[in-house]
Amino acid sequence: MRVAACLYLVLLAPSLEAQGVRVPVLSSLYHFSACKDTPGVFSWLANPAMLPHILEERAAMASERRYMLKELGHHMLAACLPLRLGAFGFAGALSGNADMQERLLQLGYGRVLGKGVSLGLSFGYFSRQTRGYAGTGMLTWEAGLRFRCTPAFLVGLQVFQPAGGSSLEEDLNRIPAAYGISAGFSVSEPVFIGLQMEKRAGGAGSIAAGLHYQLSARMGVSAGISTATASYFLSVALQWYSFLLRVSAALHPVLGYTPGSSIHYIRSRS
Amino acid sequence: MKVWMFFLLWTGPAVAQEELPQRLAAQLEAIAEAQQTEEVDEAFALKTAAWMRHPLSINDAGMKELEASGLVTPLQAAQLVRYREAMGRLVSLYELQAVPYWDLQTIRRIWPYLTLGNDVKGGMRERWKKAAQSIGLRAARVLEAAKGYRDTSGKGYTGDRNYIQLRYRAQYGQLFYLGLTAEKDAGEPFMKSGMKGFDFYSLHLLMRRLGRVEALALGDFNVNMGQGLVLWQSASFGRGGELAQLKRQAPVLEPYRSSGESGFSRGAGITMILNRSMELSAFYSRQRSSSSLSDSGSFSNLRHLGLHRTATELAQRAALGVQSAGLVLQYRGRHFTAGWNTAAFRFSNTLQKRPEPYNRFAPRGRQFLNTSLDYGFTHRNMHFFGEVAFDQAGHPALLHGALISLHASLDLGLVYRAIPARYVSIGGAAFTESGMPVNENGLYASLSFRPQHRVQVQVYADVFSFPWVRYRVDAPGRGRAFQLQLQFTPSRQSSIDLLYRDKEEGRNGEKEITYAVGPFRKQQFRLHYQSALAPGLTVKARGELCRVASGQEQEEGFLIYGEGAWKMKPLQVMARLQYFETSGFDSRIYAYESDLFGGSMPSVAGRGYRYYLILRYGKGDRFSAGLRLSQIIFNDRSSVGSGLDLIEGSRKTDVKMQVIYSF
Numbered sequence: 026m027r028v029a030a031c032l033y034l035v036l037l038a039p040s041l042e043a044q045g046v047r048v049p050v051l052s053s054l055y056h057f058s059a060c061k062d063t064p065g066v067f068s069w070l071a072n073p074a075m076l077p078h079i080l081e082e083r084a085a086m087a088s089e090r091r092y093m094l095k096e097l098g099h100h101m102l103a104a105c106l107p108l109r110l111g112a113f114g115f116a117g118a119l120s121g122n123a124d125m126q127e128r129l130l131q132l133g134y135g136r137v138l139g140k141g142v143s144l145g146l147s148f149g150y151f152s153r154q155t156r157g158y159a160g161t162g163m164l165t166w167e168a169g170l171r172f173r174c175t176p177a178f179l180v181g182l183q184v185f186q187p188a189g190g191s192s193l194e195e196d197l198n199r200i201p202a203a204y205g206i207s208a209g210f211s212v213s214e215p216v217f218i219g220l221q222m223e224k225r226a227g228g229a230g231s232i233a234a235g236l237h238y239q240l241s242a243r244m245g246v247s248a249g250i251s252t253a254t255a256s257y258f259l260s261v262a263l264q265w266y267s268f269l270l271r272v273s274a275a276l277h278p279v280l281g282y283t284p285g286s287s288i289h290y291i292r293s294r295s
Numbered sequence: 296m297k298v299w300m301f302f303l304l305w306t307g308p309a310v311a312q313e314e315l316p317q318r319l320a321a322q323l324e325a326i327a328e329a330q331q332t333e334e335v336d337e338a339f340a341l342k343t344a345a346w347m348r349h350p351l352s353i354n355d356a357g358m359k360e361l362e363a364s365g366l367v368t369p370l371q372a373a374q375l376v377r378y379r380e381a382m383g384r385l386v387s388l389y390e391l392q393a394v395p396y397w398d399l400q401t402i403r404r405i406w407p408y409l410t411l412g413n414d415v416k417g418g419m420r421e422r423w424k425k426a427a428q429s430i431g432l433r434a435a436r437v438l439e440a441a442k443g444y445r446d447t448s449g450k451g452y453t454g455d456r457n458y459i460q461l462r463y464r465a466q467y468g469q470l471f472y473l474g475l476t477a478e479k480d481a482g483e484p485f486m487k488s489g490m491k492g493f494d495f496y497s498l499h500l501l502m503r504r505l506g507r508v509e510a511l512a513l514g515d516f517n518v519n520m521g522q523g524l525v526l527w528q529s530a531s532f533g534r535g536g537e538l539a540q541l542k543r544q545a546p547v548l549e550p551y552r553s554s555g556e557s558g559f560s561r562g563a564g565i566t567m568i569l570n571r572s573m574e575l576s577a578f579y580s581r582q583r584s585s586s587s588l589s590d591s592g593s594f595s596n597l598r599h600l601g602l603h604r605t606a607t608e609l610a611q612r613a614a615l616g617v618q619s620a621g622l623v624l625q626y627r628g629r630h631f632t633a634g635w636n637t638a639a640f641r642f643s644n645t646l647q648k649r650p651e652p653y654n655r656f657a658p659r660g661r662q663f664l665n666t667s668l669d670y671g672f673t674h675r676n677m678h679f680f681g682e683v684a685f686d687q688a689g690h691p692a693l694l695h696g697a698l699i700s701l702h703a704s705l706d707l708g709l710v711y712r713a714i715p716a717r718y719v720s721i722g723g724a725a726f727t728e729s730g731m732p733v734n735e736n737g738l739y740a741s742l743s744f745r746p747q748h749r750v751q752v753q754v755y756a757d758v759f760s761f762p763w764v765r766y767r768v769d770a771p772g773r774g775r776a777f778q779l780q781l782q783f784t785p786s787r788q789s790s791i792d793l794l795y796r797d798k799e800e801g802r803n804g805e806k807e808i809t810y811a812v813g814p815f816r817k818q819q820f821r822l823h824y825q826s827a828l829a830p831g832l833t834v835k836a837r838g839e840l841c842r843v844a845s846g847q848e849q850e851e852g853f854l855i856y857g858e859g860a861w862k863m864k865p866l867q868v869m870a871r872l873q874y875f876e877t878s879g880f881d882s883r884i885y886a887y888e889s890d891l892f893g894g895s896m897p898s899v900a901g902r903g904y905r906y907y908l909i910l911r912y913g914k915g916d917r918f919s920a921g922l923r924l925s926q927i928i929f930n931d932r933s934s935v936g937s938g939l940d941l942i943e944g945s946r947k948t949d950v951k952m953q954v955i956y957s958f
Binding site for chain 2: 139141142170178180205227
């Protein structure tokens, strides 16, 4: 079961992650996953309070091609380092193409505050470069809380750049604030369901719901839906020793498919 | 208009005594939204506190007391009485689990309000000596000066920005109530502009069980009849509540302990016991009410907010004389109850609504009379109730309902109402969309399901129609409402609520020659979490998304908040931080807030933040004090409010304080 749990851990990926960078379409698949009791390496980008619950040293890289368009590619790297003082996370994201690029570098820290409560903070530097124009950049920050009601039931609360308030439409040099609340419930050992409600200032609110089923110790399947873009998602993950490969796809009824993949490394404490 | 909703009591896991449980708060939010009000009357909190101090004796309370308490359904009340007759007095509260239809959730919910014995009794002197008494001072102020306070043209507010309330309360169980309230709203003059003291005074005295006199009320009191088609002045819940709230249940006479300046009776009332199964109640009320009179002397608004801040509002003060009287004859048998109710109103001036199509059948004249028959009947696992009422012109109105326990974990509630547009009721408050018993037909069905002890599912569906046009709806129309609420309690300390609500009805669209009435649909989704992390430490979090579609236009609203409360006697600290963003007024979101004065239900529209901080200090049962600071900060506007309440700037800050001494 430990293998199954590890498999699931690395499935988890960002949701509110990289608000400055174009949010990956496939992130909606994993919105709910940041509430799992045993989160994966990308989960702290959804909620920094997940960091102290990532028990092993991990690293992962992920890519997606939005609606099959090369110009809308999205690439991410993430790693986490659990220490006695708390856990640290490092991440980088790159979105766009040579003509228009957005980048985000993040550093996160999280620790358990007490019985059932964890707090996490992350700080980042966001930059945007458009060919022929001067580049812009700014510092970002994010905070998250995680409440553990029972071993099977978790709730998270996330805030990104609350003082950043204004929307991109109003000021291209500022990025919008984002807020989220999520809940996750392990129905049984192989079945997990999750729900996240999210809002970006000036944008549409969204609800994402997902289900994960662990088919075997080495294979898991996740599926979900997000109301923001009315997209459906499916992901299959396979684990081989310390490595895990995930292949995902999202379907938008008008814009089409978004394929994605990620590879994860987990360093066992033994 | 105030929300008259303060009767039912609730409790839940992991909440402080002052806090409302989530299910009840959600229901109050729905009612506030339907009635477009932001006020929650403090009488609700007072009632809860009184039940905590003097719990209901399950071994002594009869059918009447159990039903009137509002804690249980008539079916549960009947089963408890039957159980006592068969098995004798209960030896433990845990024995309630053996009573048919008393499920674990109900028992947990009302546990703090129950006791095995010690039914409060005694003569007048003893009641007075044992009564819990308190004196309180409350004050509030908006820190930013609104336009009305800066106006020098004579059209602004005549008083200062302070809200002040003084009150005295004495209560002994449900047998004796005495109280005095003196209040001045912000902007109202105090000892000036012809005002000799406070703007509003209210005095109440109510005593129960004085020999053959079941209840005697003097001063200000509430009168309740049947199912609200004729007259109902106490709490009245609407859709989405517990099944126990589906049927209107309250004594005919209740003390009026709120500070609202309308919607109550002032005079005297009495309930006499005629024999073992018959009671006769009578009341007479005479008061001066504020009203805006036309040049011809007529008035158009039955309910006045009670604000007397400007010269115009002061001129409306006590402009209208209102007299009312009524009789209630009640029969209470073993399984059957029936009542005959009649109420009459007489105004000093003529009631004349504006000549608009939606006022075609509105009440008109100086004298009004309503009469009705109501009933309640229990058969096995079913309880039926209803009321048939007639107005002065003989127009009938019907309301019938049923509460059915289908299974130990499954309850069904039904309410059918047929109230024609021509039916006129001055003081009614029935189970309808607007709360007013007029111009509505409908069928409501509610299902409460407890698949296991940690999960409760509540579903309701309501289909309704309006035979005549209404305000902002220029055609007769139909509507529907649906709600699914899932409460999951993974542990005694935590609970999570998921709510989905969908309502559609007609509303005026674009105006061409006339307004085209189109569908107006509002969908809401809510995730609410609360947990007691440690003794004295409670956290709450909520996210809510709301979508509104009206013709081609769409709006969206979002709200998220986190709240923490830390209680370490004698101090309690509570704080909430909230973000909101709506794309219009129709997508505004209501969220219940803890307050020093009971609770409040502010709606938020636009984009910005809202936070509040509450500090409470209580030394023993004698002394308590509280301070509340709340502020709303808009990101999308440079002024707050409108008219004389307009504040220049994007912030509005409220400060409230309260001091209570009990003896």
